Amino acid sequence: MDGGHDAGRPIVTDAVIVGAGPVGLFQVFELGLLGLRAHVIDAMPQAGGQCVELYPDKPIYDIPALPRCDARELVERLLEQARPFAPEFHFGHVASGLERSADGLWRVTTHRGLVFDAAVVILAAGLGAFMPRKLDLDEARRLEGVAVHYKVADAHALAGREIVVAGGGDSALDWAAELAGLGASVVLVHRSARFRAAPASVARMHALCDQARMQFLEGDIVGLDADGEALRAVRVRARSGIVQRVGAEQLLVFWGLHPALGPIADWGLDLEKNQIAVDTATFGTGVPGVYAVGDVNTYPGKKKLILSGFHEAALAAFAAKEYLSPGQKVPLQYTTTSPAMHRRLGVSPDLSDLA
Numbered sequence: 001m002d003g004g005h006d007a008g009r010p011i012v013t014d015a016v017i018v019g020a021g022p023v024g025l026f027q028v029f030e031l032g033l034l035g036l037r038a039h040v041i042d043a044m045p046q047a048g049g050q051c052v053e054l055y056p057d058k059p060i061y062d063i064p065a066l067p068r069c070d071a072r073e074l075v076e077r078l079l080e081q082a083r084p085f086a087p088e089f090h091f092g093h094v095a096s097g098l099e100r101s102a103d104g105l106w107r108v109t110t111h112r113g114l115v116f117d118a119a120v121v122i123l124a125a126g127l128g129a130f131m132p133r134k135l136d137l138d139e140a141r142r143l144e145g146v147a148v149h150y151k152v153a154d155a156h157a158l159a160g161r162e163i164v165v166a167g168g169g170d171s172a173l174d175w176a177a178e179l180a181g182l183g184a185s186v187v188l189v190h191r192s193a194r195f196r197a198a199p200a201s202v203a204r205m206h207a208l209c210d211q212a213r214m215q216f217l218e219g220d221i222v223g224l225d226a227d228g229e230a231l232r233a234v235r236v237r238a239r240s241g242i243v244q245r246v247g248a249e250q251l252l253v254f255w256g257l258h259p260a261l262g263p264i265a266d267w268g269l270d271l272e273k274n275q276i277a278v279d280t281a282t283f284g285t286g287v288p289g290v291y292a293v294g295d296v297n298t299y300p301g302k303k304k305l306i307l308s309g310f311h312e313a314a315l316a317a318f319a320a321k322e323y324l325s326p327g328q329k330v331p332l333q334y335t336t337t338s339p340a341m342h343r344r345l346g347v348s349p350d351l352s353d354l355a
């Protein structure tokens, strides 16, 4: 969802939040209460960060006033709470660049060409962007995007090709089954005959193997044979230790995702063990107008809990507002009684006590 923005033309906004995990979502709310509008960038195709990516159906028990709440439900509630402030989400974008522009705004760029000019930037990047686990072979690095892929951009481009699919999760099994009718050959390679995929996907894979429409090979990929840019075969070591050459023109690797701080690590911020050091009064990074909240930051006593991130988001919002209104004190207002906050939330004040 890019809100119809053109790549290249800057989107001007009060705040850019990098990360739509639980803390980034609550940051939208806290900024909104103070009248600041946010655009949110996330590398994932959806909101929720670790909650949705790693444990969507697990119950969380330590969110105040919610004795039990599944992780996905928590994210849905946070999205609902942020809705009055109409955040614009840019999913599938990795924030890759941060630089100060001449007019004092922060220019944030994404790897797919979006450009933001923001008065403040709030990093809620958690453990980093979730990136595909890659095949650690020189040939795989050289052929990435040509014959070795970590996602399928265009399934039809694989029609009539010899395909090897690596992995044991839903993505691997679903793509192997999908391509079984399309490729010249499809071989699924996984290190064991136990799969993480849903039982229905495993059953479908077994049925397709029985019908000789695809094959399954148990083993580890240990090498690739290529002529220039053309992949010829994938070498697979079976449990017996014997290495087998499997003819392949295209290799699709679905080994899941892992988080990596990635480009943010090169933005010149003060890092301690891959986390951003912050001042706990403001959650500022030391670079004026750039804040860090949630799992991505560190300070003495830091606990990587959603609860801590919520507190940090509230203080970062106040600090950002003060940074944008130099010389003015930002008063503390209560959502119960503040007319300005009611206006921003789009709610009517409760007049029952005046009756």
Ligand SMILES: Cc1cc2nc3c(=O)[nH]c(=O)nc-3n(C[C@H](O)[C@H](O)[C@H](O)COP(=O)(O)OP(=O)(O)OC[C@H]3O[C@@H](n4cnc5c(N)ncnc54)[C@H](O)[C@@H]3O)c2cc1C
Pocket: 018, 019, 020, 021, 022, 023, 024, 041, 042, 043, 044, 048, 049, 050, 051, 054, 055, 059, 060, 061, 062, 093, 094, 095, 096, 124, 125, 126, 127, 128, 129, 130, 261, 262, 263, 264, 293, 294, 295, 296, 304, 305, 306, 307, 309
């Ligand atoms: C199994 C498990 C159970 C847990 N249970 C609990 C619990 O019971 N209670 C609790 O309080 N905490 C729990 N946690 C921890 C909790 O999930 C984290 O503290 C929380 O998710 C941190 O939120 P966040 O928004 O800071 O970061 P994340 O949830 O990590 O979200 C960060 C987001 O930023 C995005 N991102 C990062 N870098 C970039 C970039 N450069 N460009 C674009 N996007 C980027 C990522 O894609 C991600 O979506 C649990 C964690 C795990 C793994």
